[in-house]
Amino acid sequence: MELDAKIGVLNNAGGSSEVSLNGIKVVCGINGPMEARPRQELPTTCYLEVIIRPAIGNPTVREKYMEDKIKNFLNSVIIGNLYPRQVIQVNLQILEKKNNNSSYTSDSDESAATEDVLLELNCCINSAFLALVDANISIYKAFNSNIFTYTHKGSLVKDGLSEAKSRHLVVYGIKNNKVDELLYGENVGRFSEKKLFMALERGEKESMILHSKLKELSVESVKQKFVYLS
Amino acid sequence: MVKLAGLSLNEQEFLTDSLKQGIRSDGRSLDQFRDVEITLGDQPGYVDVRLGKTRVAVRVSGSITKPYEDRPFEGIFTISTEIGPIAGAFFENGRPSDEEVLVSRLIEKAIKRSGALDVEGLCIVAGDKCWNIRADIHFMDFDGGFIDASCIGVITALQHFSRPEVTVSGEQVVVYSTDEREPVKLSILHVPICVTFALFNPKEKEENIKGGADGNEEAGEFAIVDATMKEEGLSNGTLTITMNKNKEICQISKSGGLPAEGLMVMDCANKAYGIVEKLTDQIKEVLKQ
Amino acid sequence: MSIIIPGDQLPVDETTLNSKKLTVGPSIYVDPLLDNQMTISNAGIFTHKEKKTKQLITVESSSKNYIPAVGDLIVGTVLGGFGEFFKVSLSNYKPPAILSYMAFENATKKNRPNLKTGSLVYARISAYDPNIDVELECFNPTTGKAEGFGELTGGTVVEVDLGFARYLMFNENNPVLEHLSKKCQFEIAIGVNGKVWIKGGDLVTTLACCQYIEQAQRLASGELEQLLKKLWKQHNI
Numbered sequence: 026m027e028l029d030a031k032i033g034v035l036n037n038a039g040g041s042s043e044v045s046l047n048g049i050k051v052v053c054g055i056n057g058p059m060e061a062r063p064r065q066e067l068p069t070t071c072y073l074e075v076i077i078r079p080a081i082g083n084p085t086v087r088e089k090y091m092e093d094k095i096k097n098f099l100n101s102v103i104i105g106n107l108y109p110r111q112v113i114q115v116n117l118q119i120l121e122k123k124n125n126n127s128s129y130t131s132d133s134d135e136s137a138a139t140e141d142v143l144l145e146l147n148c149c150i151n152s153a154f155l156a157l158v159d160a161n162i163s164i165y166k167a168f169n170s171n172i173f174t175y176t177h178k179g180s181l182v183k184d185g186l187s188e189a190k191s192r193h194l195v196v197y198g199i200k201n202n203k204v205d206e207l208l209y210g211e212n213v214g215r216f217s218e219k220k221l222f223m224a225l226e227r228g229e230k231e232s233m234i235l236h237s238k239l240k241e242l243s244v245e246s247v248k249q250k251f252v253y254l255s
Numbered sequence: 256m257v258k259l260a261g262l263s264l265n266e267q268e269f270l271t272d273s274l275k276q277g278i279r280s281d282g283r284s285l286d287q288f289r290d291v292e293i294t295l296g297d298q299p300g301y302v303d304v305r306l307g308k309t310r311v312a313v314r315v316s317g318s319i320t321k322p323y324e325d326r327p328f329e330g331i332f333t334i335s336t337e338i339g340p341i342a343g344a345f346f347e348n349g350r351p352s353d354e355e356v357l358v359s360r361l362i363e364k365a366i367k368r369s370g371a372l373d374v375e376g377l378c379i380v381a382g383d384k385c386w387n388i389r390a391d392i393h394f395m396d397f398d399g400g401f402i403d404a405s406c407i408g409v410i411t412a413l414q415h416f417s418r419p420e421v422t423v424s425g426e427q428v429v430v431y432s433t434d435e436r437e438p439v440k441l442s443i444l445h446v447p448i449c450v451t452f453a454l455f456n457p458k459e460k461e462e463n464i465k466g467g468a469d470g471n472e473e474a475g476e477f478a479i480v481d482a483t484m485k486e487e488g489l490s491n492g493t494l495t496i497t498m499n500k501n502k503e504i505c506q507i508s509k510s511g512g513l514p515a516e517g518l519m520v521m522d523c524a525n526k527a528y529g530i531v532e533k534l535t536d537q538i539k540e541v542l543k544q
Numbered sequence: 545m546s547i548i549i550p551g552d553q554l555p556v557d558e559t560t561l562n563s564k565k566l567t568v569g570p571s572i573y574v575d576p577l578l579d580n581q582m583t584i585s586n587a588g589i590f591t592h593k594e595k596k597t598k599q600l601i602t603v604e605s606s607s608k609n610y611i612p613a614v615g616d617l618i619v620g621t622v623l624g625g626f627g628e629f630f631k632v633s634l635s636n637y638k639p640p641a642i643l644s645y646m647a648f649e650n651a652t653k654k655n656r657p658n659l660k661t662g663s664l665v666y667a668r669i670s671a672y673d674p675n676i677d678v679e680l681e682c683f684n685p686t687t688g689k690a691e692g693f694g695e696l697t698g699g700t701v702v703e704v705d706l707g708f709a710r711y712l713m714f715n716e717n718n719p720v721l722e723h724l725s726k727k728c729q730f731e732i733a734i735g736v737n738g739k740v741w742i743k744g745g746d747l748v749t750t751l752a753c754c755q756y757i758e759q760a761q762r763l764a765s766g767e768l769e770q771l772l773k774k775l776w777k778q779h780n781i
Contacts, residue, residue: 059637116341161607167551
């Protein structure tokens with residue numbers, strides 16, 4: 026499904042974005058860098074606080090898991106030593122998610138829940154990139170996230186929401202307009218080593234394509250910010 | 256500590272003086288509600304409400320569960336009102352702020368306790384299975400008016416939502432997916448709308464110790480409709496009136512703050528009715544599409 | 545306008561950069577661990593200025609997050625008096641800055657400046673280090689005179705994007721204030737921390753000026769006159 030994104034959607038947040046991808050909609054609001062509480066202060070770098078709120082219900086261990094993954098990966102991308110003893114707060118609110126029509130009982134299907142995590146992470150990471158650029162927080166490189174699915178027949182499909190043999194979330198960094206390093210990867214299902222590398226390779230190509238789209242949006246947003254110069 | 260520095264004295268004086276002259280910083284009159292923008296999501300039960308800079312999203316979902324022991328013939332209806340720091344850095348994560356507690360109580364009174372949603376209609380098998388309808392309010396941007404925006408959001412989302420059709424044969428319950436049978440709308444008995452007033456009395460601050468009027472008939476108490484964050488911060492008290500189009504008052508809440516004249520409360524109720532009428536019609540229009 | 549975002553390549557090649565003495569502006573990160581390699585770290589407008597013996601590359605970014613620098617002129621809110629100094633807030637959610645009682649013209653141990661909690665001050669940043677509190681002063685360090693620094697009375701404050709605040713401050717004949725000066729008389733103090741203090745003749749004029757500045761951020765210079773006309777008509781001035 027096509028990516029639909031808006032930048033600068035919230036007023037109180039320093040930087041924000043709203044991204045719709047694969048039926049999932051996420052709003053990201055970034056606050057900071059701001060004063061840290063004593064227990065959060067780190068002497069030489071910034072403290073990153075990631076808060077994810079689900080579409081339905083209260084945050085659970087599932088959201089904590091996603092917060093942890095995103096925090097680890099953002100720590101390697103944000104230039105922390107420019108903001109010592111300060112806090113950067115990344116808030117992600119999941120507004121719409123894939124409709125789980127099959128179950129109406131309180132506990133849903135386990136594998137469906139894990140796959141949903143990848144789809145939601147995918148949307149969250151792309152949303153976080155646009156919001157970080159909007160918030161003017163210094164980052165080492167651009168990044169974006171893509172999802173690939175291996176069907177039961179063995180073909181590799183981008184996105185792919187139906188039943189899958191394995192699903193792969195791939196996040197690449199972009200430096201000097203080229204795909205740089207793999208920043209984060211998460212894989213669910215059964216797959217061979219060869220299949221994994223094929224997915225990563227495909228990820229490199231798709232990452233460049235997605236980056237040009239995100240870049241277009243960011244450039245447009247910067248133009249809007251400086252419209253008074255024209 | 257993550258705290259707002261607060262408005263400077265200059266700004267406070269400026270805002271209060273403007274309000275005394277009947278002028279508001281966004282050009283509205285004292286009795287004017289902000290324009291409300293209601294957007295329905297693709298999935299049933301999702302509504303996005305914008306009230307000026309304030310933005311709130313509501314998602315209604317349903318699941319089947321066992322009813323409460325002491326109410327076997329009723330379904331369950333819960334409203335979640337957690338405000339996170341995405342709405343503003345002054346909201347702490349995990350800790351209920353004053354604003355959150357207020358919104359939670361008021362929305363509960365306005366929608367749940369006023370019986371807007373027919374919970375008896377949610378029962379499937381008495382004492383065994385019932386629908387658990389859940390409204391999650393996502394507060395995304397704060398500029399005052401959270402109570403009003405959430406109420407509009409929840410009541411619209413409840414009307415927008417539809418649950419799957421269910422048939423009962425003896426002990427067995429069959430749930431039909433949306434492809435098999437048309438989903439069923441919830442039974443909404445009335446549409447309550449909240450209108451919040453912010454109360455001001457600048458004269459209080461200059462009260463003569465001997466008591467009584469000191470000659471100048473300056474602006475005494477007055478109320479403004481739908482305060483923004485800055486206006487709310489300057490107010491001496493708030494009053495929330497929830498009404499429906501049938502001119503019924505569902506709840507009135509005036510928790511502490513400036514003592515208000517009884518006649519002013521009546522006056523506010525009348526003003527609120529005009530706003531409630533307009534908003535109910537607007538919601539109806541939006542749902543028709 | 546050459547707009548650049550993180551992940552882009554520097555539009556100037558290595559040889560040109562190495563030819564003269566180079567000054568690197570903000571938003572371009574010079575990595576000490578990677579042999580001073582330069583990366584674009586923030587999105588904004590890229591400029592490369594060359595002179596005979598030196599050159600400058602910089603990216604002008606706009607955001608709401610103010611990072612102090614020595615020499616900046618700011619509008620701050622006094623949070624209170626503590627011992628020998630005032631605590632002044634420059635932006636929300638950041639630690640307050642320190643304004644010593646002695647940092648005023650003609651200050652002595654005996655006459656303390658009279659600033660109440662909540663009053664507005666126009667001050668200059670005298671010292672800044674990321675690891676300690678920001679220090680302010682209310683006089684020009686070279687002349688020792690107040691020159692407009694000190695308490696701002698009346699009027700009100702508009703919050704604007706940092707890029708716009710710099711634009712208003714450093715462009716002497718910018719169209720935004722030019723057009724406004726033709727419509728009415730006003731007093732203005734621009735804080736590079738994104739706060740602009742403005743005071744018109746009366747309440748309604750001040751309000752109209754506030755709305756004008758806030759909305760002018762999002763308009764091209766050609767549309768400013770129309771905005772002024774609309775606002776003046778709306779307030780019946």
